[in-house]
Amino acid sequence: xxxxxxxxxxxxxxxxxNVDVKSIIKSQETWESNESQSEILSNYSDVANHRSILADxxxxxxxxxxHYDLKIRVKSETFLxxxxxxxxxxxxxxxxxxxxxxxxxxxxxxxISLEGVSVENFAILLLFIYGALVDLSEFxxxxxxxxxxxADMYATMFVMNAVEFYVxxxxxxxxxxxxxxxxxxxxxGLYLSNLFNLSNLREKCLKWSAKHxxxxxxxxxxxxxxxxxxxxxxxxxxxxxxxxxxxxxxxDTDALILKIDTVSWxxxxxxxxxxxxxxxxxxxxxxxxxxAKDKSFLQIxxxxxxxxxxxxxxxxxxxxxxxxxxxxxxxxxxDLLLNKASREKWSENVIGTLKALDNxxxxxxxxxxxxxxxxxxxxxxxxxxxxxxxQNTLCVGDVKRKPRRKPILSSSMRELKH
Numbered sequence: 001x002x003x004x005x006x007x008x009x010x011x012x013x014x015x016x017x018n019v020d021v022k023s024i025i026k027s028q029e030t031w032e033s034n035e036s037q038s039e040i041l042s043n044y045s046d047v048a049n050h051r052s053i054l055a056d057x058x059x060x061x062x063x064x065x066x067h068y069d070l071k072i073r074v075k076s077e078t079f080l081x082x083x084x085x086x087x088x089x090x091x092x093x094x095x096x097x098x099x100x101x102x103x104x105x106x107x108x109x110x111x112i113s114l115e116g117v118s119v120e121n122f123a124i125l126l127l128f129i130y131g132a133l134v135d136l137s138e139f140x141x142x143x144x145x146x147x148x149x150x151a152d153m154y155a156t157m158f159v160m161n162a163v164e165f166y167v168x169x170x171x172x173x174x175x176x177x178x179x180x181x182x183x184x185x186x187x188x189g190l191y192l193s194n195l196f197n198l199s200n201l202r203e204k205c206l207k208w209s210a211k212h213x214x215x216x217x218x219x220x221x222x223x224x225x226x227x228x229x230x231x232x233x234x235x236x237x238x239x240x241x242x243x244x245x246x247x248x249x250x251x252d253t254d255a256l257i258l259k260i261d262t263v264s265w266x267x268x269x270x271x272x273x274x275x276x277x278x279x280x281x282x283x284x285x286x287x288x289x290x291x292a293k294d295k296s297f298l299q300i301x302x303x304x305x306x307x308x309x310x311x312x313x314x315x316x317x318x319x320x321x322x323x324x325x326x327x328x329x330x331x332x333x334x335d336l337l338l339n340k341a342s343r344e345k346w347s348e349n350v351i352g353t354l355k356a357l358d359n360x361x362x363x364x365x366x367x368x369x370x371x372x373x374x375x376x377x378x379x380x381x382x383x384x385x386x387x388x389x390x391q392n393t394l395c396v397g398d399v400k401r402k403p404r405r406k407p408i409l410s411s412s413m414r415e416l417k418h
Contacts, residue, residue, distance in 0.1 A: 055131025328377030
């Protein structure tokens with residue numbers, strides 16, 4: 001078996017115009033003997049596909065080595081190529097071959113050597129440069145990453161585009177409804193888009209992952225992803241929270257917590273899931289008055305959708321995060337829920353939880369009367385409730401004087417204080 005056969009054996013079988021061909025890789029001696037180069041491609045299926053007649057002509061130039069003016073050495077192999085084609089199709093080679101660029105010793109050379117690229121990958125890059133469409137279906141994901149890395153190095157974006165399209169099609173299934181295949185493959189799309197800064201792929205992957213986070217985040221393969229990808233997916237979901245979707249996201253997050261917390265491999269994603277639950281509850285606090293009138297939100301308090309445990313967790317979060325700025329709006333929302341609970345005879349547990357929340361908010365307003373009095377939300381309270389607060393507060397002093405905010409001490413000042 002000669003040297004050429006050894007190289008050919010490492011690559012897959014390929015057809016060009018329905019003719020089996022052996023390899024684009026030939027030893028320098030074979031090229032120089034000017035033997036027929038009809039045996040060019042090896043192991044890249046369906047390379048017969050091309051974009052135009054011009055692309056077909058360029059492929060024939062590459063296959064037969066006609067009128068080449070440049071030899072490219074990669075490891076122990078030599079490729080015959082055409083400067084004009086390389087110049088037009090790769091900004092890397094354009095910079096190398098420009099006569100007015102300066103600084104490149106290869107500019108006037110007829111033989112150049114390339115380092116840091118495999119023979120197989122450079123053969124594929126050449127095929128793409130000359131207009132071929134190489135089938136990537138037989139490549140492993142690691143091989144795709146390697147090819148994309150070399151395409152990035154040699155500034156052949158059409159190769160990167162081909163890899164990106166392949167991942168969208170084969171790994172992400174063009175972002176349709178979740179199936180096991182795209183749930184497993186989405187991690188590859190996220191990884192590739194982050195590694196090579198493929199903005200379109202990243203945007204689509206993140207949008208899909210946010211929409212179907214309940215299914216995706218519960219997979220072991222996603223849990224094993226890098227922390228940066230977890231954070232990016234979390235930020236996408238959290239930034240899209242609004243009064244229209246926060247209830248469904250909270251319920252999906254709660255279901256995800258129940259699953260993730262019961263498996264050992266869920267540990268890497270557990271903190272992100274719990275952080276998303278906190279973001280949901282914070283959003284509910286901001287929109288509490290509007291949500292108190294929302295049918296989907298009300299379902300967690302009553303009927304078959306009642307979630308007493310989740311309601312208790314939500315109200316505990318509200319009580320821990322009461323502030324002068326949000327106390328009035330939270331009272332208004334809680335009062336709306338309490339009135340509705342009384343009219344529709346919700347369960348005693350839910351009514352008791354609502355009363356406990358209302359008492360805690362009222363106690364906070366009584367203790368912080370001077371601060372709450374000067375907020376915009378104070379006037380939103382009923383006149384009856386405002387009179388109750390004014391009559392029962394223990395705070396005394398000039399109510400017309402707006403309290404000053406506590407100064408923020410520097411670290412050195414805090415040390416002196418202690």
